[in-house]
Amino acid sequence: MREYPAFIRDVPATRPPVPLARPVARGERPDAARPQSVPGEPGLWVLLLGDMTVFTLFFGAFLLGRAEHPGRFAASREHLTVALGALNTIVLLTSSLCVALAVRAHRDLRPRTAARLIDGAEFSALVFVALKAVEWGGLLHDDLTPSTGAFFMFYFVITGVHLLHVIIGTGGLLVMRRTVLRPAGEGHARLIVESAASYWHMVDLLWIVIFPLLYFAAT
Amino acid sequence: MTKLRDTRRLVLVWTALVAATVLSWILGTSHGASTDAVQLGTTLALGVAFIKVRYVGLEFMELRAAHPALRWVFEGWIIAAGSALIVLYLTG
Numbered sequence: 001m002r003e004y005p006a007f008i009r010d011v012p013a014t015r016p017p018v019p020l021a022r023p024v025a026r027g028e029r030p031d032a033a034r035p036q037s038v039p040g041e042p043g044l045w046v047l048l049l050g051d052m053t054v055f056t057l058f059f060g061a062f063l064l065g066r067a068e069h070p071g072r073f074a075a076s077r078e079h080l081t082v083a084l085g086a087l088n089t090i091v092l093l094t095s096s097l098c099v100a101l102a103v104r105a106h107r108d109l110r111p112r113t114a115a116r117l118i119d120g121a122e123f124s125a126l127v128f129v130a131l132k133a134v135e136w137g138g139l140l141h142d143d144l145t146p147s148t149g150a151f152f153m154f155y156f157v158i159t160g161v162h163l164l165h166v167i168i169g170t171g172g173l174l175v176m177r178r179t180v181l182r183p184a185g186e187g188h189a190r191l192i193v194e195s196a197a198s199y200w201h202m203v204d205l206l207w208i209v210i211f212p213l214l215y216f217a218a219t
Numbered sequence: 220m221t222k223l224r225d226t227r228r229l230v231l232v233w234t235a236l237v238a239a240t241v242l243s244w245i246l247g248t249s250h251g252a253s254t255d256a257v258q259l260g261t262t263l264a265l266g267v268a269f270i271k272v273r274y275v276g277l278e279f280m281e282l283r284a285a286h287p288a289l290r291w292v293f294e295g296w297i298i299a300a301g302s303a304l305i306v307l308y309l310t311g
Contacts, residue, residue: 037285037286038285038286038289039280039281039282039285045289049292049293049296052296052300053296053300056296056300056303056304059300059304060303060304060307063304063307063308063311064307064311066308066311067307067310067311070311082244082247082248086240086241086243086244089240090237090240093233093236093237093240094233094237096233096275096279097229097230097232097233097279099279100229100278100279101226101229103281104222104225104226104229108222194281197279197280198280201275201276201279201280202280204275204279205271205272205275205276208268208271208272208275209265209268209269209272209300209304211240211243211268212243212247212261212264212265212267212268213265213268213304215247216243216246216247216248216260216261216264216265217261217264217265217304217308219257219261
Protein backbone atom coordinates (compact mmCIF):
# COMPACT_ATOMS: atom_id res chain seq x y z
CA MET A 1 0.00 0.00 0.00
CA ARG A 2 1.16 3.49 -0.83
CA GLU A 3 2.40 5.61 2.07
CA TYR A 4 0.27 8.66 2.83
CA PRO A 5 0.97 11.35 5.42
CA ALA A 6 -0.08 10.32 8.92
CA PHE A 7 -3.12 12.61 8.99
CA ILE A 8 -4.65 10.77 6.03
CA ARG A 9 -3.44 7.28 6.98
CA ASP A 10 -4.65 7.33 10.58
CA VAL A 11 -8.13 8.80 10.17
CA PRO A 12 -10.16 5.67 9.36
CA ALA A 13 -8.48 3.73 12.17
CA THR A 14 -9.49 6.26 14.81
CA ARG A 15 -12.89 7.17 13.40
CA PRO A 16 -15.83 4.97 14.44
CA PRO A 17 -17.84 3.50 11.55
CA VAL A 18 -20.46 6.00 10.42
CA PRO A 19 -23.98 4.63 9.88
CA LEU A 20 -25.28 4.92 6.32
CA ALA A 21 -27.76 7.70 5.57
CA ARG A 22 -29.54 5.47 3.06
CA PRO A 23 -28.94 2.09 1.41
CA VAL A 24 -26.12 2.07 -1.13
CA ALA A 25 -27.64 2.31 -4.62
CA ARG A 26 -26.42 0.16 -7.49
CA GLY A 27 -23.57 1.73 -9.43
CA GLU A 28 -22.32 3.74 -6.46
CA ARG A 29 -19.19 3.55 -4.38
CA PRO A 30 -19.84 1.84 -1.02
CA ASP A 31 -19.04 5.09 0.80
CA ALA A 32 -21.39 7.27 -1.30
CA ALA A 33 -24.34 6.77 1.07
CA ARG A 34 -22.45 7.82 4.17
CA PRO A 35 -23.82 11.07 5.61
CA GLN A 36 -21.38 13.81 4.76
CA SER A 37 -20.42 15.40 8.02
CA VAL A 38 -17.46 17.27 6.53
CA PRO A 39 -16.22 17.10 2.93
CA GLY A 40 -12.69 15.67 2.93
CA GLU A 41 -10.30 15.59 5.84
CA PRO A 42 -11.76 17.63 8.76
CA GLY A 43 -8.34 19.05 9.69
CA LEU A 44 -8.01 20.45 6.17
CA TRP A 45 -10.88 22.84 6.92
CA VAL A 46 -8.82 24.50 9.66
CA LEU A 47 -6.18 25.16 7.00
CA LEU A 48 -8.72 26.35 4.40
CA LEU A 49 -10.56 28.72 6.74
CA GLY A 50 -7.23 29.91 8.18
CA ASP A 51 -5.92 30.61 4.69
CA MET A 52 -9.09 32.47 3.76
CA THR A 53 -8.72 34.60 6.91
CA VAL A 54 -5.06 35.42 6.16
CA PHE A 55 -6.09 36.51 2.66
CA THR A 56 -8.87 38.67 4.17
CA LEU A 57 -6.21 40.43 6.28
CA PHE A 58 -4.18 41.04 3.09
CA PHE A 59 -7.31 42.47 1.45
CA GLY A 60 -7.98 44.72 4.44
CA ALA A 61 -4.37 45.95 4.42
CA PHE A 62 -4.73 46.71 0.71
CA LEU A 63 -7.81 48.86 1.34
CA LEU A 64 -6.05 50.65 4.23
CA GLY A 65 -3.16 51.36 1.86
CA ARG A 66 -5.63 52.74 -0.66
CA ALA A 67 -7.12 55.04 2.02
CA GLU A 68 -3.62 56.48 2.54
CA HIS A 69 -2.76 57.02 -1.15
CA PRO A 70 -6.09 57.12 -3.04
CA GLY A 71 -4.69 59.01 -6.02
CA ARG A 72 -1.69 56.74 -6.53
CA PHE A 73 -3.78 53.57 -6.14
CA ALA A 74 -6.32 54.81 -8.71
CA ALA A 75 -3.56 55.75 -11.17
CA SER A 76 -1.67 52.45 -10.69
CA ARG A 77 -4.79 50.35 -11.21
CA GLU A 78 -5.15 51.86 -14.72
CA HIS A 79 -2.13 49.72 -15.72
CA LEU A 80 -4.02 46.46 -15.01
CA THR A 81 -5.94 44.73 -17.80
CA VAL A 82 -9.43 44.12 -16.44
CA ALA A 83 -10.18 41.63 -19.25
CA LEU A 84 -7.34 39.35 -18.07
CA GLY A 85 -8.65 39.37 -14.49
CA ALA A 86 -12.22 38.66 -15.62
CA LEU A 87 -11.10 35.94 -18.01
CA ASN A 88 -9.09 34.28 -15.26
CA THR A 89 -12.16 34.33 -12.99
CA ILE A 90 -14.13 32.45 -15.66
CA VAL A 91 -11.21 30.03 -16.22
CA LEU A 92 -11.07 29.16 -12.50
CA LEU A 93 -14.87 28.84 -12.25
CA THR A 94 -14.74 26.37 -15.14
CA SER A 95 -11.97 24.37 -13.45
CA SER A 96 -14.06 24.31 -10.24
CA LEU A 97 -17.06 22.95 -12.17
CA CYS A 98 -14.84 20.21 -13.67
CA VAL A 99 -13.58 19.28 -10.18
CA ALA A 100 -17.11 19.23 -8.66
CA LEU A 101 -18.34 17.01 -11.52
CA ALA A 102 -15.26 14.78 -11.11
CA VAL A 103 -16.14 14.20 -7.42
CA ARG A 104 -19.66 13.09 -8.51
CA ALA A 105 -18.29 10.88 -11.30
CA HIS A 106 -15.91 9.26 -8.80
CA ARG A 107 -18.83 8.47 -6.47
CA ASP A 108 -20.84 7.03 -9.35
CA LEU A 109 -17.94 4.66 -10.16
CA ARG A 110 -17.05 6.36 -13.44
CA PRO A 111 -13.27 6.65 -13.01
CA ARG A 112 -12.46 7.53 -16.63
CA THR A 113 -15.00 10.36 -16.69
CA ALA A 114 -13.62 11.61 -13.37
CA ALA A 115 -10.05 11.53 -14.71
CA ARG A 116 -11.05 13.36 -17.90
CA LEU A 117 -12.80 16.06 -15.87
CA ILE A 118 -9.68 16.46 -13.71
CA ASP A 119 -7.65 16.80 -16.93
CA GLY A 120 -10.03 19.63 -17.86
CA ALA A 121 -9.40 21.32 -14.51
CA GLU A 122 -5.62 20.92 -14.91
CA PHE A 123 -5.84 22.46 -18.38
CA SER A 124 -7.80 25.41 -16.94
CA ALA A 125 -5.10 25.82 -14.29
CA LEU A 126 -2.47 26.00 -17.05
CA VAL A 127 -4.51 28.66 -18.88
CA PHE A 128 -4.77 30.63 -15.61
CA VAL A 129 -0.99 30.52 -15.11
CA ALA A 130 -0.38 31.50 -18.76
CA LEU A 131 -2.72 34.52 -18.51
CA LYS A 132 -1.04 35.50 -15.23
CA ALA A 133 2.36 35.28 -16.93
CA VAL A 134 1.10 37.55 -19.74
CA GLU A 135 -0.15 40.11 -17.23
CA TRP A 136 2.97 40.03 -15.02
CA GLY A 137 5.19 40.11 -18.11
CA GLY A 138 3.43 43.21 -19.43
CA LEU A 139 3.72 45.03 -16.09
CA LEU A 140 7.38 44.11 -15.57
CA HIS A 141 8.11 45.16 -19.16
CA ASP A 142 6.68 48.60 -18.30
CA ASP A 143 8.98 48.70 -15.24
CA LEU A 144 6.06 48.27 -12.86
CA THR A 145 7.48 46.11 -10.06
CA PRO A 146 6.72 45.53 -6.36
CA SER A 147 9.09 48.41 -5.59
CA THR A 148 7.15 50.84 -7.81
CA GLY A 149 4.76 51.66 -4.98
CA ALA A 150 2.31 50.33 -2.41
CA PHE A 151 -0.30 49.33 -5.01
CA PHE A 152 2.07 47.15 -7.00
CA MET A 153 3.61 45.74 -3.84
CA PHE A 154 0.11 44.54 -2.80
CA TYR A 155 -0.72 43.44 -6.35
CA PHE A 156 2.36 41.23 -6.71
CA VAL A 157 2.19 39.82 -3.16
CA ILE A 158 -1.54 38.98 -3.33
CA THR A 159 -1.46 37.52 -6.86
CA GLY A 160 1.88 35.81 -6.12
CA VAL A 161 0.66 34.08 -2.95
CA HIS A 162 -2.52 33.13 -4.80
CA LEU A 163 -0.44 31.70 -7.67
CA LEU A 164 1.44 29.60 -5.13
CA HIS A 165 -1.96 28.22 -4.03
CA VAL A 166 -2.81 27.46 -7.68
CA ILE A 167 0.42 25.44 -7.97
CA ILE A 168 -0.22 23.53 -4.70
CA GLY A 169 -3.83 22.92 -5.80
CA THR A 170 -2.65 21.59 -9.16
CA GLY A 171 -0.44 19.11 -7.31
CA GLY A 172 -3.52 18.10 -5.29
CA LEU A 173 -5.48 17.54 -8.51
CA LEU A 174 -2.73 15.23 -9.81
CA VAL A 175 -3.01 13.13 -6.63
CA MET A 176 -6.81 13.20 -7.02
CA ARG A 177 -6.51 11.94 -10.62
CA ARG A 178 -4.32 9.02 -9.56
CA THR A 179 -6.76 8.23 -6.76
CA VAL A 180 -9.92 8.12 -8.91
CA LEU A 181 -8.23 5.70 -11.33
CA ARG A 182 -7.45 3.21 -8.55
CA PRO A 183 -9.79 0.22 -8.07
CA ALA A 184 -12.87 1.01 -5.93
CA GLY A 185 -12.50 0.53 -2.21
CA GLU A 186 -8.72 0.80 -2.16
CA GLY A 187 -7.13 3.28 0.20
CA HIS A 188 -8.92 6.33 1.52
CA ALA A 189 -10.22 7.54 -1.80
CA ARG A 190 -13.09 9.63 -0.46
CA LEU A 191 -10.86 11.66 1.87
CA ILE A 192 -8.22 12.32 -0.79
CA VAL A 193 -10.71 13.16 -3.56
CA GLU A 194 -12.81 15.51 -1.42
CA SER A 195 -9.77 17.16 0.20
CA ALA A 196 -8.09 17.92 -3.15
CA ALA A 197 -11.43 19.18 -4.52
CA SER A 198 -12.12 21.43 -1.50
CA TYR A 199 -8.63 22.94 -1.72
CA TRP A 200 -9.15 23.67 -5.41
CA HIS A 201 -12.52 25.34 -4.77
CA MET A 202 -10.80 27.56 -2.17
CA VAL A 203 -8.24 28.64 -4.80
CA ASP A 204 -11.21 29.58 -7.00
CA LEU A 205 -13.13 31.48 -4.32
CA LEU A 206 -10.07 33.50 -3.27
CA TRP A 207 -9.65 34.72 -6.84
CA ILE A 208 -13.37 35.60 -6.99
CA VAL A 209 -12.67 38.21 -4.25
CA ILE A 210 -9.22 39.25 -5.53
CA PHE A 211 -10.65 40.18 -8.94
CA PRO A 212 -13.00 43.05 -7.94
CA LEU A 213 -10.66 44.11 -5.13
CA LEU A 214 -7.47 44.68 -7.14
CA TYR A 215 -9.06 45.56 -10.48
CA PHE A 216 -11.90 47.84 -9.30
CA ALA A 217 -11.66 48.78 -5.62
CA ALA A 218 -8.37 50.67 -6.04
CA THR A 219 -10.26 53.48 -7.79
CA MET B 220 -32.20 10.43 -12.51
CA THR B 221 -30.65 11.94 -9.44
CA LYS B 222 -27.18 11.94 -10.99
CA LEU B 223 -28.29 13.79 -14.08
CA ARG B 224 -30.16 16.33 -11.95
CA ASP B 225 -27.04 16.83 -9.84
CA THR B 226 -24.92 17.45 -12.94
CA ARG B 227 -27.49 19.82 -14.39
CA ARG B 228 -27.62 21.74 -11.09
CA LEU B 229 -23.82 22.17 -11.02
CA VAL B 230 -23.76 23.36 -14.63
CA LEU B 231 -26.58 25.80 -13.84
CA VAL B 232 -24.65 27.16 -10.83
CA TRP B 233 -21.55 27.58 -13.06
CA THR B 234 -23.63 29.46 -15.66
CA ALA B 235 -24.95 31.83 -12.97
CA LEU B 236 -21.41 32.37 -11.60
CA VAL B 237 -20.04 33.20 -15.06
CA ALA B 238 -22.98 35.57 -15.68
CA ALA B 239 -22.26 37.26 -12.31
CA THR B 240 -18.59 37.65 -13.32
CA VAL B 241 -19.59 39.39 -16.55
CA LEU B 242 -21.99 41.58 -14.53
CA SER B 243 -19.16 42.58 -12.13
CA TRP B 244 -16.95 43.28 -15.11
CA ILE B 245 -19.55 45.75 -16.43
CA LEU B 246 -20.22 47.21 -12.95
CA GLY B 247 -16.51 47.73 -12.26
CA THR B 248 -15.61 49.37 -15.56
CA SER B 249 -18.21 52.12 -15.75
CA HIS B 250 -15.71 54.61 -17.15
CA GLY B 251 -16.73 58.20 -17.65
CA ALA B 252 -19.31 57.85 -14.91
CA SER B 253 -19.44 60.10 -11.86
CA THR B 254 -17.45 59.23 -8.72
CA ASP B 255 -20.65 58.14 -6.99
CA ALA B 256 -21.54 55.78 -9.84
CA VAL B 257 -18.03 54.26 -9.81
CA GLN B 258 -18.25 53.77 -6.04
CA LEU B 259 -21.69 52.17 -6.30
CA GLY B 260 -20.52 49.91 -9.13
CA THR B 261 -17.47 48.74 -7.18
CA THR B 262 -19.49 48.18 -3.98
CA LEU B 263 -21.96 46.07 -5.95
CA ALA B 264 -19.09 44.16 -7.62
CA LEU B 265 -17.63 43.34 -4.17
CA GLY B 266 -21.07 42.26 -2.91
CA VAL B 267 -21.63 40.07 -5.98
CA ALA B 268 -18.18 38.49 -5.40
CA PHE B 269 -19.11 37.37 -1.88
CA ILE B 270 -22.46 35.99 -3.11
CA LYS B 271 -20.48 34.01 -5.71
CA VAL B 272 -18.14 32.75 -2.96
CA ARG B 273 -21.21 31.55 -1.05
CA TYR B 274 -22.41 29.48 -3.99
CA VAL B 275 -18.95 28.02 -4.64
CA GLY B 276 -19.00 26.91 -0.99
CA LEU B 277 -22.57 25.60 -0.84
CA GLU B 278 -22.70 23.87 -4.24
CA PHE B 279 -19.14 23.06 -5.35
CA MET B 280 -17.66 22.41 -1.89
CA GLU B 281 -20.92 20.65 -0.88
CA LEU B 282 -21.30 22.68 2.31
CA ARG B 283 -25.09 22.67 1.88
CA ALA B 284 -25.01 18.98 2.86
CA ALA B 285 -22.16 19.31 5.37
CA HIS B 286 -22.29 19.52 9.15
CA PRO B 287 -24.23 22.70 10.06
CA ALA B 288 -21.33 23.99 12.18
CA LEU B 289 -18.96 23.97 9.19
CA ARG B 290 -21.56 25.60 6.99
CA TRP B 291 -22.22 28.38 9.52
CA VAL B 292 -18.51 29.04 10.07
CA PHE B 293 -18.17 29.40 6.28
CA GLU B 294 -21.22 31.66 5.99
CA GLY B 295 -20.00 33.63 9.02
CA TRP B 296 -16.66 34.20 7.29
CA ILE B 297 -18.48 35.48 4.18
CA ILE B 298 -20.56 37.97 6.19
CA ALA B 299 -17.58 39.12 8.31
CA ALA B 300 -15.05 39.39 5.47
CA GLY B 301 -17.56 40.78 2.97
CA SER B 302 -18.92 43.51 5.23
CA ALA B 303 -15.46 44.44 6.59
CA LEU B 304 -14.04 44.89 3.08
CA ILE B 305 -17.05 46.88 1.84
CA VAL B 306 -16.89 49.18 4.92
CA LEU B 307 -13.11 49.65 4.44
CA TYR B 308 -13.71 50.44 0.77
CA LEU B 309 -16.48 52.96 1.43
CA THR B 310 -14.66 54.73 4.28
CA GLY B 311 -11.26 54.71 2.57
